[in-house]
Amino acid sequence: MSKQTKPGKQMIQKIMSILFLLFLMGMVVFNMVKKDQGFSENENRMLASKPKITLSGLTSGRYMKQYEAYKSDQFAGRDVWVQTKTRADKLSGKKEENGVFQGKEHYLMEDIVTPVLETMKENLEAMKTFQKKYKDIPMNVLLVPDAANIMKDKLPAFAVTADQSKQIKEVKNVLGDGFIWNDAQKPLKANQKEDIYYHTDHHWTTQGAYEVFQSMTKSLGIDKNRLVKMKPYAVSDSFQGTLSATSGFESHYQEPIYIYLPVDEPAEVLVNYVEEREKTVSMYDSDKLKEKDQYGMFLNGNHPLVSIKTTSPSSERILVIKDSYANCFIPFLTPYYREVMVVDPRYYYGDIHKLMEEHHFNRVLFLYNANTFFGDNNLSGVLASDSNETK
Amino acid sequence: MVFSSIIFLFTFLPVMLLLYYVVPKQFRNIIMLLCSLVFYAWGEPVYVFLMVFSILFNYISGLDISRKLSNKNMARQSLIFTIVVNIGILGFFKYYGFLLENINAILPFHIPYRELALPIGISFYTFQTLSYIIDVYRGHVAVQKNIISFGVYVSMFPQLIAGPIVRYADIEKQLRTRTESWNKFGNGVLFFIRGLAKKVLLANAIGMVFTKVTGLSGGEMSVTSAWLGCFAYFFQIYFDFSGYSDMAIGLGRMFGFEFLKNFDYPYIAKSITDFWRRWHISLGTWFREYVYIPLGGNRVSVAKNIRNIFVVWFLTGMWHGASWNFIVWGLYYGAILLLEKFVLKNILEKMPNILKHIYSILLIMIGWVFFFSPDLGGAVHYLGIMFGAGKHVFIDSQAVYLLGTNWLLWITLVLCSTPLVFQWGERFLYQRQKPRVVVGCVVYGALLLLCVAYLVTETYNPFLYFRF
Numbered sequence: 001m002s003k004q005t006k007p008g009k010q011m012i013q014k015i016m017s018i019l020f021l022l023f024l025m026g027m028v029v030f031n032m033v034k035k036d037q038g039f040s041e042n043e044n045r046m047l048a049s050k051p052k053i054t055l056s057g058l059t060s061g062r063y064m065k066q067y068e069a070y071k072s073d074q075f076a077g078r079d080v081w082v083q084t085k086t087r088a089d090k091l092s093g094k095k096e097e098n099g100v101f102q103g104k105e106h107y108l109m110e111d112i113v114t115p116v117l118e119t120m121k122e123n124l125e126a127m128k129t130f131q132k133k134y135k136d137i138p139m140n141v142l143l144v145p146d147a148a149n150i151m152k153d154k155l156p157a158f159a160v161t162a163d164q165s166k167q168i169k170e171v172k173n174v175l176g177d178g179f180i181w182n183d184a185q186k187p188l189k190a191n192q193k194e195d196i197y198y199h200t201d202h203h204w205t206t207q208g209a210y211e212v213f214q215s216m217t218k219s220l221g222i223d224k225n226r227l228v229k230m231k232p233y234a235v236s237d238s239f240q241g242t243l244s245a246t247s248g249f250e251s252h253y254q255e256p257i258y259i260y261l262p263v264d265e266p267a268e269v270l271v272n273y274v275e276e277r278e279k280t281v282s283m284y285d286s287d288k289l290k291e292k293d294q295y296g297m298f299l300n301g302n303h304p305l306v307s308i309k310t311t312s313p314s315s316e317r318i319l320v321i322k323d324s325y326a327n328c329f330i331p332f333l334t335p336y337y338r339e340v341m342v343v344d345p346r347y348y349y350g351d352i353h354k355l356m357e358e359h360h361f362n363r364v365l366f367l368y369n370a371n372t373f374f375g376d377n378n379l380s381g382v383l384a385s386d387s388n389e390t391k
Numbered sequence: 392m393v394f395s396s397i398i399f400l401f402t403f404l405p406v407m408l409l410l411y412y413v414v415p416k417q418f419r420n421i422i423m424l425l426c427s428l429v430f431y432a433w434g435e436p437v438y439v440f441l442m443v444f445s446i447l448f449n450y451i452s453g454l455d456i457s458r459k460l461s462n463k464n465m466a467r468q469s470l471i472f473t474i475v476v477n478i479g480i481l482g483f484f485k486y487y488g489f490l491l492e493n494i495n496a497i498l499p500f501h502i503p504y505r506e507l508a509l510p511i512g513i514s515f516y517t518f519q520t521l522s523y524i525i526d527v528y529r530g531h532v533a534v535q536k537n538i539i540s541f542g543v544y545v546s547m548f549p550q551l552i553a554g555p556i557v558r559y560a561d562i563e564k565q566l567r568t569r570t571e572s573w574n575k576f577g578n579g580v581l582f583f584i585r586g587l588a589k590k591v592l593l594a595n596a597i598g599m600v601f602t603k604v605t606g607l608s609g610g611e612m613s614v615t616s617a618w619l620g621c622f623a624y625f626f627q628i629y630f631d632f633s634g635y636s637d638m639a640i641g642l643g644r645m646f647g648f649e650f651l652k653n654f655d656y657p658y659i660a661k662s663i664t665d666f667w668r669r670w671h672i673s674l675g676t677w678f679r680e681y682v683y684i685p686l687g688g689n690r691v692s693v694a695k696n697i698r699n700i701f702v703v704w705f706l707t708g709m710w711h712g713a714s715w716n717f718i719v720w721g722l723y724y725g726a727i728l729l730l731e732k733f734v735l736k737n738i739l740e741k742m743p744n745i746l747k748h749i750y751s752i753l754l755i756m757i758g759w760v761f762f763f764s765p766d767l768g769g770a771v772h773y774l775g776i777m778f779g780a781g782k783h784v785f786i787d788s789q790a791v792y793l794l795g796t797n798w799l800l801w802i803t804l805v806l807c808s809t810p811l812v813f814q815w816g817e818r819f820l821y822q823r824q825k826p827r828v829v830v831g832c833v834v835y836g837a838l839l840l841l842c843v844a845y846l847v848t849e850t851y852n853p854f855l856y857f858r859f
Contacts, residue, residue, distance in 0.1 A: 008826020013577025015832050020580045024405045059436050068398045072850040075397055081847035092799050158792040
């Protein structure tokens with residue numbers, strides 16, 4: 001550093017000194033003045049609050065980690081900084097972020113999950129044992145593939161994903177003839193030019209669900225003469241899904257949510273959220289449309305156990321064991337079943353065998369999205385709860 | 392605490408700068424010492440006391456040895472005692488587990504042990520205290536009677552966690568008198584921003600590619616993917632480490648200190664000998680000064696010279712980590728250096744430059760495989776895939792994807808590994824009649840803002856299902 005520094009460099013150094021200090025001090029002041037935020041709409045979670053100082057927290061280093069998280073979460077202009085980063089990423093051509101692909105035509109697609117073999121084996125064995133126990137009750141399995149599988153042509157160039165078609169086929173083979181297998185790939189592929197998946201969310205659209213429903217009415221035992229005509233109605237045009245939140249891509253893209261209602265008189269329903277002890281008369285919760293996760297308006301999101309009683313002329317009862325994909329599918333079932341009972345194994349801690357005994361279901365439907373199914377580790381536990389088990 | 396974090400940039404650093412420049416000059420060392428202890432304690436709330444002990448112990452030893460300098464034997468005894476204590480502490484925390492593991496492998500019974508957490512920076516500050524003690528003994532430096540100044544030398548936060556390893560002789564005068572100026576400060580800011588950008592924008596980005604490749608199961612890895620993974624690490628470790636060193640030098644300058652550079656574009660080396668004059672320079676210098684030369688260096692018989700080189704490289708490998716693959720890594724380089732010195736010298740000189748570069752980069756990449764693999768077996772396996780062992784496809788769509796989607800990043804990494812970018816930048820900005828001051832400030836400012844955006848996003852963690 002003993003060379004004579006060029007005057008141009010000296011100028012830049014002096015100016016950058018001042019700018020750097022101004023920037024640091026500016027952000028410090030900004031942060032001091034800004035009030036701490038609680039819930040973040042964009043991230044759909046509570047932001048860290050100022051941690052309390054405790055001796056054990058200090059000696060273990062936990063306090064320091066909490067304080068760092070607090071300072072980061074509450075950093076002034078956080079959302080703007082995050083947007084800047086994603087814009088810079090896009091400029092550099094990045095097409096994948098946090099497991100989400102930026103596809104063509106504004107489609108965001110979740111990467112295909114590779115199943116953990118151990119847990120998947122357990123789940124499939126549990127399903128087979130369950131079916132054998134209730135072998136007089138027909139059981140349908142609907143495993144819905146993800147957008148990255150159906151709309152391969154929309155993935156970014158060179159993108160490589162695991163083969164979900166192969167994975168789904170293996171599940172079909174392992175489950176065997178005891179189950180009524182429903183193929184969702186065919187109707188979805190046939191309609192892939194339509195909006196069958198959301199652009200910014202990992203769920204299928206109501207239209208996608210309806211196409212698949214229509215392809216399987218026979219296997220659900222529904223008489224084609226009794227099929228109810230349904231029409232789509234838009235309930236929102238400002239939906240921004242989870243994929244755009246995770247990846248930061250398409251943060252300004254808004255899309256519609258449709259519900260399908262019978263053209264003629266609607267079947268009336270009584271929806272009972274059993275564990276929460278709440279009852280409503282609609283399967284749609286319009287309050288949720290004011291929140292960020294608007295998909296939650298279908299059946300008010302995910303609940304452990306929901307009992308839906310209808311005024312359908314049918315006397316059949318169906319049990320649906322599912323993940324969130326079923327939430328927009330279930331309204332298609334209500335015209336044809338007197339009772340639709342919905343179990344989400346991720347939150348259900350009850351005894352499913354007691355449920356089976358008490359309600360005398362005519363049919364069971366397993367409805368899962370493939371990625372969720374292959375990442376699931378709750379199903380076997382719920383199905384296996386045996387009366388012999390000591391709690 | 393790490394430099395590339397929100398808490399450092401917007402809480403610690405502003406407070407530190409304010410305190411340091413507000414107090415009168417004679418108190419600046421105290422401020423530096425206290426704040427550095429806080430900086431260290433933030434990451435090591437318990438082991439900060441170990442470092443304080445090391446400061447006190449070495450301070451007293453320094454006084455002790457300097458008092459005994461007239462009596463060489465007594466001084467030597469004190470020196471050996473001090474060295475043993477320092478290395479004992481380092482050895483205990485760093486190598487205890489490794490030692491027992493290997494003893495257990497040989498013994499018929501098993502000695503149980505608990506893995507100790509390694510105190511951050513202990514390898515760095517121990518080498519600094521050793522450099523001080525040995526130089527006092529040799530009479531190269533005057534003993535430091537001011538405990539504050541000595542404490543600053545050992546613990547000052549810019550170089551505490553990840554170097555450069557500062558020799559006491561290089562900084563002795565600066566502890567007493569150093570000049571701070573807008574120019575120096577600004578130079579530090581530029582260094583800091585460059586280092587931050589290297590770490591946050593380059594190293595972290597290519598690190599994700601590396602993670603992706605090492606996450607592939609054996610069956611899914613093509614030969615090209617294996618090479619891409621190795622290249623990814625090759626760049627990641629360089630930009631991470633040299634970025635951190637740049638930040639350390641930059642921060643030092645902001646407080647008036649001048650550290651020597653730690654990296655000199657190592658990847659444009661024309662031989663492995665050349666590479667080690669450009670990579671982690673402060674470590675190489677330390678080993679040369681305090682191990683190689685005391686052992687006789689190259690002023691001894693050829694046999695002893697070879698022994699000296701092997702000792703240095705064995706220790707260099709061990710310094711990097713308590714595991715056999717690091718030791719193999721060190722010895723690997725020791726062997727190559729010996730070959731270059733005694734066997735390949737003439738051949739290398741006559742090779743065209745392009746071959747020299749390919750030769751060097753190839754050997755460096757192979758070395759990194761030993762470095763990043765979890766163990767020796769893993770390293771051999773990975774190298775096997777790279778060189779065609781086993782039934783691995785040469786190239787697959789995964790490899791094309793990793794290469795294609797990151798094309799801009801790969802090009803940037805290659806260019807920034809050479810002096811071209813920096814030289815061109817300097818020419819473009821300063822070496823003209825009318826220097827492009829505005830452009831320069833805009834570029835540096837934009838880099839800083841972009842890095843902050845990336846740091847904020849690191850904790851961006853959306854929860855996908857409804858809140859509980």
